[in-house]
Amino acid sequence: MKKSLCCLVLLLSGCAQHHESAGPKPLSPLTKESGGLMPPSQQYLHFTKAELHFKVEPQQQAIEGEAKLTFSAKAPLQTLSVDLDPSFAISAITFNGQMLAASAWHNPEGRLFITLPKEVAKGARFTLGIHYAGKPHVAKHAPWDGGFVWAKTAEGEPWIATAVQGEGCDLFWPCIDHPMGEPDVAELFITVPAPLVAPSNGAFLGMEEKDGWRTYHWQVAHPNTYAIALNIGPYEKLEATYHSRFGNSFPMDYWYLKGQKAQAEQLFAEFPRQLDFFEQTIGPYPFGNEKMGVVHTPHKGMEHQTINAYGNGYAQNIYGYDDLLQHELAHEWFGNQLTNTDWDDFWLHEGFGTYMQPLYAQYLRGDMAYDASLYRVRGAIKNKRPLVSGHSQTEEGVYDEKRGPGQDIYVKGAFMLHSLRSYLGDKGFFTAVRELVYGTKDPRPGHFAPRYGTSKEFIAIVSRLAGEDMQWFFDAYLYQAPLPKLVANRDGNTLHLSWQGTKSAFLMPVEVALDGKVYKVAMAGGKGSLKVGKAEHILLDPHQKLLRDEPHFAAFQAWEQLKREKARNAKK
CATH class of the missing domain: 2.60.40.1910 (Immunoglobulin-like)
Structure with a gap:
């Protein structure tokens, strides 16, 4: 979550967000936005494989990249496009190994258009090779804005991460910057100065060291477009095997900074209990053939598939767990296993992801904890715009409160699910959620794959299980701003x-x-x-x-806003 629980934690704790200062040059309008309507030049591509080679140079804050992108054609193709920040210099593009003339491609605004040397027939597979280099966009304050984070540890060693949900994958590799642009598989080769460590998505396939450089090799299936992540630092690792209630087992890994082993061990102890909660409540961990991984990052957090970013300062909440860790883990189900087909249904990621914290509080501490957690969620709902507009959106278009529902995708989405649960009962509610996430009410490890979902699909599932047309419920909560x-x-x-x-x-x-x-x-x-x-x-x-209109919540929000304004004025 760009912003994911990171923003939610700040929202519910009353903490102020980072004050933005002068930083990197602005992104092109096309690169700044992720999603929206997929252009015709991408609609007829099936993304089979992304083989990505990165050489990261911390001193220069630069990268060299080589992307080998394999597609199959859904229709005859002569031209196509992928997305890439135009600030990168492209040195060469190949088609099935054949060098293309510089006149065959152009990237003026962040959409790299390529004219192929011959028409590709429907169903044919082909590979593009794109060689590029440059200084990637730097995040002012990740993950609230996307890009690279070039930091240093207390000992002065490089500590680097990417977080690109809002702006998208094209900030550092050529991709289809759309929720439905997932490759079937991504293979990553990450080269960094020795002895730095580079944990990433999916399964670890090995490391080679040569001439003072290390290359880490990872492979991940069906990665979410913004979930491919680079994480580089002087890491040490905690590891264990999780034995699932579904009979399978898989690695649990946590990469932490040297000198923080005691805090790391405390956080790592939460992993199996949180996993068991999700498996008991929703269903099997979706990526048991790879790993459940977490890495300490110099930014707050993000749901990078199988390598969730964590930078919450080893916090504990009143319920006795780290809520950022739990929220990001929730996105392995809501965001990575289930991905919205369009950002207009972003609440499917964040509303469900947020509801998992009250549910976990109930699992750990009982009904009082559930009610207390939810009441804080209720107090943050603003109802300025509908959660779902009914037309294609960019991520920023939904997240920006001047244009879309903003934080309501978290809090209003979560409390709506609480009301739906009260109407359906636990059996009906959790069966509906399970079907949405896995495409079946009886998921078993090895018998499901990541999938796309929509609000309309969820409404249809709920209506079928309820034995009535539930459109009236969702019309009131998704498609209009004011509450009943x-x-x-x-x-x-x-x-x-x-x-x-x-x-x-x-x-x-x-x-x-x-x-x-x-x-x-x-x-x-x-x-x-x-x-x-x-x-x-x-x-x-x-x-x-x-979930209904109750004026005292709006009155409290107005009072809080006035208090913040007075505090700001007092500092001037």
Whole structure:
């Protein structure tokens, strides 16, 4: 998550985000945005393999890259494009090993257009070789903005990482910068000065050392487009084998900085319990044929497939676990196993990923912890724009609160899932989630693969399992910004309830506590009533199951904003 739990942790803790200062030159508009409508020059490509060679030079803060990209054609092709930051100098491009003339390609804005020497037939496979070099874009404050992080450890050794979710993979390798641009497999060769270590995605295939350089070889299947990551530093490693409740086993690895072994061991001890929670709650760890990996990075964190970035300072929350570690691990299911087909459905990554923290608090500490965790989530919902617009979006278009729902993809998405769970019951809810993630309600290791999903698909799954058309629920929470409003009027012995402010009749039943005793009111057609007699204290939704308009949350947010503004003015 670009921003993933990193931003969520700051949001819920009240911490201020980093103040941006002067930094690297601006990216081209095309490179700055990830996703959106895939151009015709990419729509007819099936990305079979990315073989990526990187030589990283810490002193120059530069890289040399060679990308061998294998595609198969979905239709006859004469021209195509891949995405690459135009600040890189391209020295050569080959087609099936044949050198192309410089006139056969151009990259003025970040979309590298290539004219092939001959038409490629439908179904044919071919390989492009792209040789490039330069200084990659530097992140001012990763992961809130994307790029390379060139840092040093306390001992002055190089400590380097990439984090590119918002701007995309084209910040450092030629790719199809779109959620649906995943290669079937990526093979990485990362060359760094010895004795530095370069953990990366997938399975480790070996390391060679020659002339003062080390080359690390990794291979990963179906990597998310922004999830391929470089991590370089003087790392040491903790390792163990996780034995899954599903009968398989796989490596757990944590790369940490020298001198921090005690903190690393404490964090590493959380790995198996968090894994078991996810496997028990959702299903098998999706990448058991590779590893569950985490690496200490000089930025807050990011869900890089099988090599999650962690930079949370070995924090513990009130529930007794590191919530950033848990949130990033959640993305192995929601983001890496299940990937949104378009950034317009970004809540599928972040809403589910965020809901996993209250669920884990409940798993560890019980219902009070679940309720407390969720109440903080509820207090952060802003409802400025719908979670889903219904048209293709870029990542920044969704994440930027001036254009899209912003942080609501985390918090509103999560609380919506809480309300859905209360309506469906645990069995129906978790079965629906499992089908969305794996494409089956009974996933078994080795019998599923990463997949794409949409909001519409989830709505269809929920409707089928609920035995009714659930569009009314999602219309209210995904496709409009304001929350449903519950209006209550007492007329003598009767309490009249009605849902207002939704496109269609909102059918969520309402629990009402009468002097402490709870009753459930059906809301056929969006209306219902309850005999209340002489009850002195009437409380709507006493267990906070309903995501609804409640003015005290907006009032609290306004007060907090005013407090922040006063603090800023006092510093001037």
